[in-house]
Amino acid sequence: MKRITNSLFISLIFSMSAMAQTKALYDFVVPKDGTLRQALAAANERKDKDTRFRIFILQGEYTIPTEGKTIGGDGNQYDDPRMFLKASNTSIIGEDREKTIIMNTVPPPVWNNGFGKANPLEGIGNGDVLIIEKKCNNTYLQDVTMRNEMGDHTGRNIVLHDKGDKTIAKNVCLWGYQDTYVSDTPIGRYYFEGGVIRGRTDYICGQGDVVFNGVTFQQCGRDGYIVAPSVPRKYGFVMFDCYITNETPEVTYYLGRPWGKGTSRAVWLNTTVDSGPITRDKDGNNGWADMSGANWPALLTENNTTEKSTGKKLDLYGRRSIYLDNNGNQRSNAPYLSDIDAKFYTIPKIFEAWEAQSFTKEATEPTNVVYSSTKISWTGSDDALLYVVCKDGKVWFFTTETSYKITGKPGEKWSVRAANQMGGLGKHVEAKWE
Secondary structure (H helix, E strand, O other): OOOOOOHHHHHHHHHHHOOOOOOOOOOOOEEEOOOHHHHHHHHHHHHOOOOOEEEEEEEEEOOOOOOOOOOOOOHHHHHHHOOOEEEOOEEEEOOOOOOOOEOOOOOOOEEOOOEEEEOOOOOOOOOEEEEEEOEEEEEEEEEEEEEOOOOOOOOOOOOHHHHHHHEEEEEOOOOOOOEEEOOOOOOOEEEEEEEEEEEOOOEEEEOOOOEEEEOOOEEOOOOOOEEEOOOOOOOOEEEEOOOEEOOOOOOOOEOOOOOOHHHHHHHHOOEEEOOOOOOOOOOOOOEEEEOOOOOEEEEEEEEEEEEOOOEOOOOOOOOOOOOEEOOEEEEOOOOEOOHHOOOOOOOOHHOOOOOHHOOOOOOOOOOEEEEEEEEEEOOOOOOOOEEEEEOOOOOEEEOOHHHHEOOOOOOOOEEEEOOOOOOOOOOOOOOOOO
């Protein structure tokens, strides 16, 4: 047997201790500690912005009141519905995506913006639900629904407008109609895992490199457009194993359209669809469409798109391969990837040194979860930030310990969930009567 040197021994000890994470409670619980606006203010105004600030939102519907004033597109003054995140290293965690819903407060659609009836605060940056400001990096969102209350057919009703970098959204629902999600810096990196994004027109739009991993795109209306990429960091928008679902039977759509002159990049890989995109319109578009102003792509492409009901691959032959620039010159597009070329795209390659997926991993589930007439207890783990004790599926208490005093009775439904280091909760582990 080889003798372990002092340096190797020290290295092993350091590695083992690094696995044990510091336990901590959430920094702000909504509505227990105050409103969501107050939670964001606490995050924005804290002195140590290098340390993660974790906001937890208990299940419920939250209509966020306005704060301050803003000018609408019609030149009139309105109450400002926007919320701003200005500090890096902030987590916003919901208890349950389906039951933790955030809505903004907007004026009625009383303005004619040249395209018909519109909300006076429509437009990117004007009536958004949440804006993540520049240099606000390492934001983490999980298990929450955010919905813009402008409604359909009233203009661009942005839900999440992100000017930061290294944002992660796990199992989040963004509910809008046009420009639902905007990534707003060409150097930005953004990662979506699971969840739902809803809209009709360009509802995934913007700049930077954005990965959508297993996301459901809920398409509403007719003749819509899903993605509108502009300027990439390198790869643009890349969709892995996503699902395009039709909100209603009459839905028709294009995969997207270019928002830029020779810069736009979007790649659909292993997509499942309720129905394929529009293949032939009056202008000869197939799968992809035009943006006004003679925009053309660097690359709009796909590989292995499958119809859900039949399991059959869609025939990608004839997808749009030619665009015209503003001088009438033809610009070529490679609309489908071979299986070999598709393997070039991987999440680690796109994000390089940023290991986005490592932050979404669930903490180790509690084991030996039991309850009695006096307490509930469990075996914890080093990688959990904290534990959430639940009764009948709802949060009852937060703790960093591995037991909690209760008055229990046989047949009651108690469970424990573990939070990862970002604050995101794992599955319920049901307690057994001891």
